[in-house]
Amino acid sequence: MNNMSSESKLEETHLDYKPSMTSIVLKRMWQLRMGVFGFVLVLVLGLSAIFASQVATHDPLEQDILARLTPPSFLEGGGSTYFLGTDQLGRDLYSRIIYGARISLTIGLSAVLVSMVIGVLLGLAAGYFGGKIDAVVDFLVNAMLAFPFILLAMTLVIALGASMENIIIALGLSNWPIFARVTRIETMKLREQEFVLAAVSQGLSHLRIILKHILSNLAAPLLVIATVEIARAIIRETFLSFLGLGIQAPTPSWGLMLAEGRDYMLTIWWLSTLPGFAIFLAALGINLVGDALRDLFDPHMRKG
Amino acid sequence: MSTELALEVSGLKTHFMTPEGRVRAVDGVDMKIGKGRTLGVLGESGSGKSVTALSVMQLIESPGKIVEGRIILDGRDILAISEEEMREVRGKDISMIFQEPMTSLNPVYTLGDQIAEVFMVHRGFSRAAALDGAANMLEQVGIPSPKARIHEYPHQFSGGMRQRAMIAMAIACEAKLMIADEPTTALDVTIQAQIIDLLLNLQDDLGMSMMLITHDLGVIAETSDDVVVMYAGQVVEHVQINQLFENPAHPYTQGLLASIPRLGAKFSTGKQPLKEIPGIVPNLIRLPPGCPFADRCNHVMARCREERPPLFKLSDTHGARCWLQESEAISD
Amino acid sequence: MNMAEVDKVEPELEVRNLKMHFPIRAGLLKKTVGHVFAVDGVSFSIGRGETLGLVGESGCGKSTIGRTILRLYKPTAGSIHVGGKDITHLSANELTSVRQKMQMIFQDPYGSLNPRFRVSELIGEAYRVHSGDENWEDHVANLLDKVGLQPDHMRRYAHEFSGGQRQRIGIARALAMSPRLIVADEPVSALDVSIQAQVINLLDSLKDEFGFSCLFIAHDLSVVEHIADRVAVMYLGKMVELASDRELYQDPKHPYTQALISAVPKPEAGAKRRDRLILRGDVPSPINPPSGCRFHTRCPHVLDECRTIEPNFNEISPGHWVACHLHSETST
Numbered sequence: 001m002n003n004m005s006s007e008s009k010l011e012e013t014h015l016d017y018k019p020s021m022t023s024i025v026l027k028r029m030w031q032l033r034m035g036v037f038g039f040v041l042v043l044v045l046g047l048s049a050i051f052a053s054q055v056a057t058h059d060p061l062e063q064d065i066l067a068r069l070t071p072p073s074f075l076e077g078g079g080s081t082y083f084l085g086t087d088q089l090g091r092d093l094y095s096r097i098i099y100g101a102r103i104s105l106t107i108g109l110s111a112v113l114v115s116m117v118i119g120v121l122l123g124l125a126a127g128y129f130g131g132k133i134d135a136v137v138d139f140l141v142n143a144m145l146a147f148p149f150i151l152l153a154m155t156l157v158i159a160l161g162a163s164m165e166n167i168i169i170a171l172g173l174s175n176w177p178i179f180a181r182v183t184r185i186e187t188m189k190l191r192e193q194e195f196v197l198a199a200v201s202q203g204l205s206h207l208r209i210i211l212k213h214i215l216s217n218l219a220a221p222l223l224v225i226a227t228v229e230i231a232r233a234i235i236r237e238t239f240l241s242f243l244g245l246g247i248q249a250p251t252p253s254w255g256l257m258l259a260e261g262r263d264y265m266l267t268i269w270w271l272s273t274l275p276g277f278a279i280f281l282a283a284l285g286i287n288l289v290g291d292a293l294r295d296l297f298d299p300h301m302r303k304g
Numbered sequence: 305m306s307t308e309l310a311l312e313v314s315g316l317k318t319h320f321m322t323p324e325g326r327v328r329a330v331d332g333v334d335m336k337i338g339k340g341r342t343l344g345v346l347g348e349s350g351s352g353k354s355v356t357a358l359s360v361m362q363l364i365e366s367p368g369k370i371v372e373g374r375i376i377l378d379g380r381d382i383l384a385i386s387e388e389e390m391r392e393v394r395g396k397d398i399s400m401i402f403q404e405p406m407t408s409l410n411p412v413y414t415l416g417d418q419i420a421e422v423f424m425v426h427r428g429f430s431r432a433a434a435l436d437g438a439a440n441m442l443e444q445v446g447i448p449s450p451k452a453r454i455h456e457y458p459h460q461f462s463g464g465m466r467q468r469a470m471i472a473m474a475i476a477c478e479a480k481l482m483i484a485d486e487p488t489t490a491l492d493v494t495i496q497a498q499i500i501d502l503l504l505n506l507q508d509d510l511g512m513s514m515m516l517i518t519h520d521l522g523v524i525a526e527t528s529d530d531v532v533v534m535y536a537g538q539v540v541e542h543v544q545i546n547q548l549f550e551n552p553a554h555p556y557t558q559g560l561l562a563s564i565p566r567l568g569a570k571f572s573t574g575k576q577p578l579k580e581i582p583g584i585v586p587n588l589i590r591l592p593p594g595c596p597f598a599d600r601c602n603h604v605m606a607r608c609r610e611e612r613p614p615l616f617k618l619s620d621t622h623g624a625r626c627w628l629q630e631s632e633a634i635s636d
Numbered sequence: 637m638n639m640a641e642v643d644k645v646e647p648e649l650e651v652r653n654l655k656m657h658f659p660i661r662a663g664l665l666k667k668t669v670g671h672v673f674a675v676d677g678v679s680f681s682i683g684r685g686e687t688l689g690l691v692g693e694s695g696c697g698k699s700t701i702g703r704t705i706l707r708l709y710k711p712t713a714g715s716i717h718v719g720g721k722d723i724t725h726l727s728a729n730e731l732t733s734v735r736q737k738m739q740m741i742f743q744d745p746y747g748s749l750n751p752r753f754r755v756s757e758l759i760g761e762a763y764r765v766h767s768g769d770e771n772w773e774d775h776v777a778n779l780l781d782k783v784g785l786q787p788d789h790m791r792r793y794a795h796e797f798s799g800g801q802r803q804r805i806g807i808a809r810a811l812a813m814s815p816r817l818i819v820a821d822e823p824v825s826a827l828d829v830s831i832q833a834q835v836i837n838l839l840d841s842l843k844d845e846f847g848f849s850c851l852f853i854a855h856d857l858s859v860v861e862h863i864a865d866r867v868a869v870m871y872l873g874k875m876v877e878l879a880s881d882r883e884l885y886q887d888p889k890h891p892y893t894q895a896l897i898s899a900v901p902k903p904e905a906g907a908k909r910r911d912r913l914i915l916r917g918d919v920p921s922p923i924n925p926p927s928g929c930r931f932h933t934r935c936p937h938v939l940d941e942c943r944t945i946e947p948n949f950n951e952i953s954p955g956h957w958v959a960c961h962l963h964s965e966t967s968t
Contacts, residue, residue, distance in 0.1 A: 027323045194748035198809070201706050202762035203735035212761075216752040348828040462918045463694070492693035493855065494915045497899040501914055519829050522901025526908055546905040563833035565862035567900055568885050577840060578833035578862070584798045585828070 028296075035292020041285030045278075049102040056095035057083060060252045064090035072270055087260065087271055089250075096252035097278050103253045104234045104282060107168055111233040112226050114172025119179025120222065124210055126180070127187025137184070141177045149174050150239065157245045167246060171233050178225065186221055190214050220297040227290030231283040238279060254279050309376070310481050310513035311337040311360070311398075316373035318352075318359045325589040329355040329368070331537040334615070335515075337481070337530075342507065342514040344528030344545070346521065346560075350585040351534040353517045357483045360515075361400055362390050377481070396426045399474035403486035405466035409458040415442070415469050416454025422476040441472035445502060464495035468502065475506060483515045488523060500526055521564055525549065530621070533557050536586055536596035539615065541624045553624035553632075555601045556581070595627070603628055646720050647681035648817050648849040649705065654678045654714035656697070656704045660923065672922050674700040676873035677714070679949065682817070687843060687850040689864030689881070691857050691896070695922045696870035698853045702819040705851065706738055707731055719816060736766055739810040743822035745802035749794040755780075755805055756790035763812040779808040782845075783838060800831035807838065811846065819851045824859060836863060857900050861885060866955075869893050872930040873922055875949060878957040889958045891935050929961065937962055 029036055048055050068090040071078040078085060084094040126137035144152075156170035190196060191214070199209045234254075240246035241255025249256060254275040261271030313335040320327040330352040337343040347353040358364050360375055362382070374381045382393055394400075402408045410418060419441055420434035429437060435454060442450035445468040458466055467487065474482055484503065488496040504527065507514060516527050524531055524545070531548050533541040533556065541554040552558045562579035583600040586592065594609040595601070601608065607627050615625045616633035656675040659668040675697040682688045690698045704711050707723060715724045723734055742748035749758055756776050764772040777787035783804040794802060803823060810818055820839065824832040840863060843850060854860045860867055861881050868878040869892065877890040888894045898913040915934045920926055926933050932942040942961050949959040 024323065031323075194742045194744055195750040197703075197708060198740065198742060198748055198806075199750075199762075201708060201735060201740050202809075202813070203732040204762060204765065208765070213750055216750070219752075348830060464918050492919065493857070493901075494693060494895055494899045495918070496901070497912060497914050498916075500901070501912075504909070520901060521829075521903035522907070525903050525905070526901045526910070528908070545908065549903070549905040560830060561903070563830060564903060565833075565836065565858045566903065567858045567861055567897065570862060571882050571885065575862070577837045580833040580837055581830040582834070584800060584831070 032292040032295060034288050035295070038285040038288025038292065041281055042289055045101050045282055045285065046105065048098050049105045052099050052102050056092075056098040058092035058095040060091060060096040060099040061250050062091060066090065069264075069268055071268075072274075075270075084274055085270055087257070088264070091250075091252075093257075093270070093274060096257060097254070097275055100252045100254040100257060100275065100278065101282070103164070103247060103251065104237065104255075104279070107164065107171070107237050107253075108230040108234040108286075110168040111171035111175065111237075112229045114168060115175040115229065116179050116222065116226060118172070119176035119181075120183045120215075120218070122176070123180040123183025124187055124214065127184040128191055128206070128210055128214065130188075134184070137180060141180050144174070144177045147174075149236065150243075153236070153240060154243065154245055157240065162245055162248055164247060164251075167237060167240060170240075171236055175229065175233070178229065179222070182221060182225055183218060186218055187214055190217055224290055224294045224297065227286055227293060231286040231290075234279065234282055234286075308339040309336050310339045310341075310378075311335070311515070312374075312376040313356070313360065314374045314376070316356065316359055316375065317371045318355050318364055318368060319371050320368040322367055322589075327588045328537050328591060329588060330359060331591075333373075333534070333537070333539050335532055335539070335542075337513050337515055339480075339513055340507070340511055341529040342516055342527055344524040344531040345515060345517040345534060346519070346524050346531055347517075347534035348519050348585065350536065350588060352537040353534050354485055356534070357400070357485050357515065357517055360483065361394060361398060362387075392426075395422055395479065396477045397479055398481045398483060399477065399479040400483045400485065401467075401470050401474050401487050403489050405463065405470045405490075406458065408470055409466060411458055414455050414457055415461070419454070419469075419473050419476055422473055426477045437476065438472075441476050442469065444475070444506070445469070445472045446498075447472070463491055464498060467491060467495075467499055471499075471502065471506070475510060475512075478510055479512070481513045481515070483517070485517045486519070487516070489518065489520070496523070503527065521560065533560075536591060537588060538596065538625060540597065540626070541622075542615075543622045543624075547622055551622075553618060553622065553629055554597075554626050555603055555628070556597050557624075559600075559602075595625075645684055647717075648684050648686070648719060649682040649851070650717040651681065651701075651705065652679050652715045652717075654701065654704060654716065655712045656700050656709055657712045670923055673873045673925055674922055675704060676925070678870075678873075678875045679714075680868060680875065680878060682849045682851060684816075685843075685847045685849060686866070687852055687864045689860035689867040690851060690853045690870060691855065691860050691867065692870035693855060693896075693919055695872060695919055697873040697922070698870050699821055701870075702740070702821045702851060702853050706735075706740055706819055732766075736762070736813040737815050738817040738819070739813065739815040741803075741806050741810045741818060741820040741823045743825055745799045745806065745826060748806055749802055751794055753794070754790065755792055755794065758794065758805060759790075759809045759812055762809075766813065775812070776808075779811055782811070782842065783808045784834075798831075799827050800834060803827060803835050804838065807835075807842070811842065814846070815848055817849045817851070819853070821853045822855070823852075825854060825856065832859070839863065857896060869896065872920065872925050874930055874959060875957075876931065876959050878949075880955055883956055887956075889952065889956070889963050890931075890960050891937050891962070892931050895936075929959075 064086065067082065067086050068088055070082050070086045072085040073080055073083050082092050087093055122137045126134040152174040153170045156173060157166060160166040160169065196209060196213055199213050237246055237253065238255035238258060241253055242259045246255050247253035257275035258272050264271050313333060316330055316333045318330040320329055333356055335343065345353045359370050364370060370383060373383065375383050377397060382390060416435050416438045419438035420431065423429040423434035423437045424431065438454050439450045442453060447453055447465060447468055461469060488499050491499060506512060518524060528545050530544055532539050533554065535556050541557050552561060559581040563581055565578060581600055586596055594611055595613055598604050598608040605627060613625050613627045615623045616629040617623050618629060618632055654675055655677055658672040658674055660670045660672060661667060662669045678701060690701065692698045703709055705716055711724055715722060718734060718738055726734065756773055759779055760772045760776040763775060769775065773790065776790055780787050780789060785801065785804055794805065797805065824835050827835060836859065852860060852864055864881055866878065866880050867884045869876050869890065871892050877884065877888065877893045884893065888897055895913045895915045917934050920933060928944045929942040929947050932938045935942065939961055947959045947961045947964055949957055950964060951957050952963050
């Protein structure tokens with residue numbers, strides 16, 4: 001039977017001629033060097049957060065009143081015991097920043113997770129079924145977007161109390177619309193694709209189509225948005241802490257440290273500046289990774 | 305036989321430097337278009353036919369680059385001129401029409417404005433005169449009520465009308481050479497017949513030469529005087545139109561002719577499976593040494609896989625790039 | 637299969653007076669401002685193991701018919717019977733079992749395969765879900781072999797394959813649940829010419845092997861005529877002619893069919909400047925179809941009654957149906 005396709009034979013031959021995987025990967029990494037840099041930053045912060053107890057030099061809560069307000073070791077007056085100096089209660093700034101990474105990254109990731117779950121579910125329903133469901137979700141999205149974030153988060157925190165869990169909920173609840181919007185648009189586009197029509201024609205259930213066929217194609221755009229939103233969540237936690245509605249003392253959150261150091265800005269500048277710099281590095285790293293992911297996925301999707 | 309040439313392409317090579325490697329999209333192509341004649345360029349995807357046209361118009365963008373060759377238009381090598389001079393050439397000396405009229409026409413300008421622009425830029429007409437000229441053009445391409453329609457936008461036209469409008473834009477400057485890249489592929493067959501008719505009539509009226517690029521053997525038959533068959537970036541056969549069907553020399557050409565379903569064939573010879581060409585078009589980044597068609601050829605010999613055949617001359621108007629033709633070849 | 641045999645056995649598919657109108661909504665409140673009369677009263681049947689070709693140009697409704705038959709849309713009016721069962725008004729749940737017996741092959745080899753799925757999933761998902769067969773991968777391997785691919789291609793993703801190979805995957809998917817009816821919607825239109833023959837031959841041999849009925853939709857009359865037993869011609873939502881492949885080609889009755897056949901470019905010597913029936917004007921919009929006979933605005937033989945009275949779709953000789961006043965029983 002002449003069904004044997006010599007196409008498949010040919011394909012094998014041509015695979016021999018492909019340039020090596022390593023050289024393609026290296027070329028890609030150079031093109032996305034900003035993203036690689038960002039990834040390194042994020043990796044350093046992430047590892048610090050996970051291995052905080054090994055990386056930190058002191059207990060972040062331990063106070064050494066006699067050594068309060070010591071400058072960082074690279075400035076005049078600084079010693080070798082406290083690498084980045086101490087705060088107003090004599091706590092090691094470096095260790096607090098390291099443990100702060102853990103807090104900030106946990107909050108950032110968790111808040112985005114909450115937003116994503118809510119937003120993606122609503123967006124899928126709206127995009128796939130359209131009609132009344134879409135109208136309802138659309139209304140909810142617009143209503144939420146009209147609310148200033150701060151007001152919303154403040155209200156939630158005041159109502160629920162300022163624990164880490166509640167902050168995550170507050171941040172998560174106030175930010176789901178962006179995920180809902182993106183999911184809805186992408187779902188609507190995907191729903192028109194012929195492979196979805198093919199799935200319908202094969203008698204597959206809506207649930208299966210949504211969860212397997214559509215969701216699997218949402219991973220790329222969602223990942224890009226999620227990275228950016230993690231950075232934003234971290235910064236929003238900073239706002240909350242500044243307002244006294246974020247993480248409460250003595251837990252070392254970067255936002256809280258920024259707020260606490262406010263009074264000393266002109267003289268003992270390092271109390272706010274160094275945590276602030278940590279926030280900057282985290283946000284920068286995450287954003288660069290997000291950008292690179294977007295570039296990575298776009299040409300790939302064009303090629304396919 | 306000395307015929308004047310509207311265009312002569314010699315040894316054209318256009319390569320694309322991609323991260324995966326160098327794509328040899330056009331790899332040593334020669335073409336001649338006689339004055340007032342139509343050269344059909346026959347090829348499938350990956351053949352390099354569109355890249356050749358874009359190279360002639362010098363519309364190749366990075367990572368693509370014309371690395372070698374000469375393109376002689378009316379006696380001068382347009383690859384050697386400046387970009388400014390080339391801009392003069394585009395539209396005035398060579399015009400081009402594309403497959404998708406919707407994407408070639410600007411949706412926010414009226415048709416009249418777009419055609420008038422050509423008159424104003426290349427012929428220095430005033431706006432009023434240019435709009436008159438635009439209406440004239442629409443009439444020449446058979447669009448009814450042209451004076452009214454110049455004020456309409458592309459989306460208000462049907463597919464066939466848009467293609468006519470694009471042709472109108474292309475002939476506005478009475479360029480002596482028109483390049484038509486798959487001009488009827490996106491059109492319904494009855495509209496395609498109208499457009500082919502239009503192009504042939506315009507050619508007669510304006511004394512225009514044409515390069516018509518297509519994958520459709522029927523369209524080639526109905527429009528071309530001479531044909532060039534392209535495969536994997538090379539010209540594998542060049543021949544006069546009747547000889548293409550009566551005496552094709554290259555196995556690829558023969559294979560194409562044997563594989564297309566023809567209306568009515570079933571009833572004279574009984575239904576037979578179509579004679580397929582096995583395999584797929586090769587990867588243009590790493591072409592195997594030797595003839596690019598070797599893997600799919602029914603008459604392949606050992607030599608074909610090792611050495612790339614040159615273009616053998618079979619007659620003044622017929623050449624084929626195939627080792628099988630070596631014994632038939634006549635010397636220059 | 638001759639006509640007498642077809643009549644005795646119950647048809648695999650029977651469509652009666654099928655209509656599919658799509659509302660056009662505009663404005664803030666999404667009011668219905670008009671309808672696209674995509675399919676407007678079409679009746680035909682397909683016998684067991686028979687292939688009916690469906691041709692027509694843009695806006696004729698052929699693709700819509702294909703999708704409506706598979707209940708991808710809910711018909712506006714009329715009825716659809718598959719294997720004797722009326723499926724016109726079945727709910728989504730009730731359709732689940734019916735759907736396994738009627739499958740579709742899509743036009744776009746890129747959009748019709750989920751890029752995130754492996755080939756095994758693409759082909760076997762529905763089979764696995766509906767049959768609960770633990771050895772579903774063996775079934776997939778068998779199907780891959782039938783369509784001319786290697787069983788170990790199961791592990792790969794769609795983007796690793798060429799257009800022709802993807803269509804083979806799509807065909808394997810359509811066969812997975814052993815359907816009795818396959819709707820092939822332009823299955824080769826997006827493929828290169830040299831690959832089309834491979835896929836056409838594959839479909840032919842699979843039809844012989846599996847014995848399914850087929851509605852083969854295409855705009856290319858040559859392809860349709862080659863593969864089909866009978867051919868139907870559509871124009872603006874109406875079926876204008878239906879006959880055996882031979883009769884349609886040798887004795888087309890409807891002026892549109894005649895024009896269509898004449899417009900197909902002939903890939904043979906001497907085709908340039910041949911005499912042709914060139915239709916004037918464009919295909920009208922299916923939103924606002926002409927009154928009476930839809931074709932009257934372009935018909936070279938238009939009569940007075942054509943402008944106001946719609947012709948019936950009549951069987952003017954055994955197996956040959958036409959909707960045209962020139963051929964109705966009442967005309968002189």
